[in-house]
Amino acid sequence: MTRAFSHRLRIVIATLVLFALSMLIFAPGYLEYDSVGQYGQALSGRYDDWHPPVMARLWSLFVGHGAGPMLALQLAGWWLGLGGVAAAIVDRRPRAALMVLAIGLVPPWxxxxxxxxxxxxxxxxxxxxxxxxxxWRLRERSVPPAAWVAAGLLLTYAALVRANAIFAIAPLVxxxxxxxxxxRIAIVIGLTLATLILSPVVNHRLLGAKDSGVARTQALYDLAGIAVRVGDDPRLGLSAAEIAEIAAKRCVKPFFWDPLGERTRxxxxxxxxxxxxxxxxYARLAPAIMHHPVAYAEQRLAHGNSTWRLWVPARWPSASPPEASEPNDLGLTQPGRVALTWQRMAGQWVDVPVMWPIVWVILSIGGLAVTRGRGLAGALFGSALxxxxxxxxxxxxSDFRYHLWPVVACALGMVLAKPWRGDRRIVGATLGALGLVLLIGGIARATLPVPPQSxxxxxG
Structure with a gap:
């Protein structure tokens, strides 16, 4: 047995142990409101596109077994990915291999x-x-066709299971x-356009999902955001009375769209x-942006600040992983006490910079610049960005979970590429920007009032 094989065997065993422990502790997985709704669709066989139906369709294959099989799939992907990378580099960089596995153990992630x-x-x-x-790539071997097919299927599912995932998958590919x-730019544009065009066809015709109106939310959110900033303008398609009431009720919030969709609000x-x-x-939104670009920029930057968690108060909601599953009458249960202890510990991390997406935006920019987009690390930085x-x-x-892939991808790229040893000017600029972000975010969390936690x- 060679030393390299011995090291890789240990990583494989460690990865399998971590997967087994994760399943043992967290089965059958935590479920939020969206999860329960998707399982309900899987049970009934009636699907809509508010959430990409490919997940509910996949879940329907395991009806009667609760959430456990879906948890197993996503944890298998989690540890397979990290374990595969760690095993590939352990003979040359044993400490880096352990750091790769450690990424999977960051409590809130x-x-x-x-x-x-x-x-x-x-x-x-x-x-x-x-x-x-x-x-294969990290061992400087060519990737065999069967591996490309397997990776392609996984990336296709990833692109379908989140409506905006193609903006990560296209740069990665x-x-x-x-x-x-x-x-490469042509590939990104082609894959993105093809996915945006074909996804509705796949969702509605192939997967049989009904139109839920979800495609209207982005346009209405931004249209209302522009309207409350500029006031009455007939070109917006909203009356003066509607705009006044939207403003008076504070229907437009940087944190989320929900007040505009809730009947009670x-x-x-x-x-x-x-x-x-x-x-x-969208035909109304496009000219609204053209006529009021400053108002549109204010709307998008206000939301960007909220979701990137820069100038926000401490305990900005929707960062902590759930400590309990959504109540339901579908027979879906939840993990036990050890899992609850872990989740409560993870909840203490919400104001730590590793939970600020803006930190990983800065690191992704720096990492992409240092690597010039080369290698697996460069692809990860590009995907995250x-x-x-x-x-x-x-x-x-503004939920943190939307940033889970970019954060993990960037962290993995940082371990693989060691970008802090690259071009000094780029590294210096990145560290300077990072320091400024940490200063601004720290002041905000120390001075702004704590928001409602529900x-x-x-x-409201």
């Missing part, structure tokens, strides 16, 4: 990965694909290709838009 949600499903699938490719930058104000096609609403950049245009909520409180 694992706390979200054991929550049965589309975000964890995407992260598990994407990470498994990275582990498969990394097993493009940067893994041995091509020039022009070709502001949902009835926009009820007439429910009969409009998404295309007609692609998804984070999309939140400036396409995002209506959904109802944030809604």
């Amino acid at each position: 694992l706390g979200w990965q054991v929550t049965v949600l589309k975000d964890a499903q995407m992260t598990g699938a994407a990470l498994a694909a990275v582990g498969i490719i990394g097993w 493009a940067l893994l290709m041995p091509a020039r930058w022009r070709s 502001c949902g009835t104000l926009l009820q007439r838009f429910e009969i409009m096609s998404p295309g007609r609403i 692609g998804l984070e950049a999309s939140f400036l245009v396409i995002s209506v909520a 959904y109802e409180g944030m809604l």
Whole structure:
């Protein structure tokens, strides 16, 4: 037995142990409101597209077994990805291999990965694909066709299971290709457009999901955000009375779209838009942006600040992984006391910089610049940055779980590439920007009042 084989065997055993312990402690997984709704669809056989139906369809294969099989899938992807990368580098960089596995044990990150949600499903699938490719690439071997097929299937699922996941998957695929930058840019654009065009076809015709109106939310959120900033303008398609009431009721919140959709808050104000096609609403939003670019920029930057968690108070909600599953009458249970202890510990991390997405945005920019997009690390940085950049245009909520893949991808890239040893100017600029972010975020958390800690409180 060679030393390299011995080291890899230990990593494989450690990875299997970590997977087994994760299942033992966290089964059958935590479930939030969205999870329960998707399981209900799997039980009934009636699907809609509010959440990508591919997850509910997959779940329907395990009806009668609760959430456990879905938890097993996303944890298998999580540990397969990290274990594959760690095993590939352990003979040359044993400490780095241990750091790779340690990424999977960061309490709040694992706390979200054991929550049965589309975000964890995407992260598990994407990470498994990275582990498969990394097993060969990091040993400087060519990836066999069967491995590319397996990785391709996983990335296809990742792209379908989150509506905006393609902004992470397309850069990842493009940067893994041995091509020039022009070709890579063309790959990103082609994959993104193809996915945006074909996803509705797959969801509605192939997977049989009904239109839920989810495609209207982004346009209405930004249209209302522009309206409350500029006031009455007939070109917006909202009356002066509607705009005044939206403003008076504080229906537009940087934190999330929800007040505009909740009947008990502001949902009835926009009820007439429910009969409009998404295309007609976007046809109103486009000229609104052109005529009021400053108001649109304010709307998107306010939400960007909220979801990136820069100038926000301490305990900004929706960062802590759940400590209990959503109450339900579908027979879905929840993990035991050890898991609860872990989740409570993870909840103490919410104000630590590793839980600020803006920190990982800065590190991804620096990492991509240092690596020039080369290697597996460069692809991970590009993937993380692609998804984070999309939140400036396409995002209506500030939950940390939406950032799980970019955060983990960037952390993994930092271990693989050691970008802090790259170009001194880039490293210096990155550290300077990071220091400024930490200063601003620290002042905000020390001075701003703590927000409501419940959904109802944030809604009001």
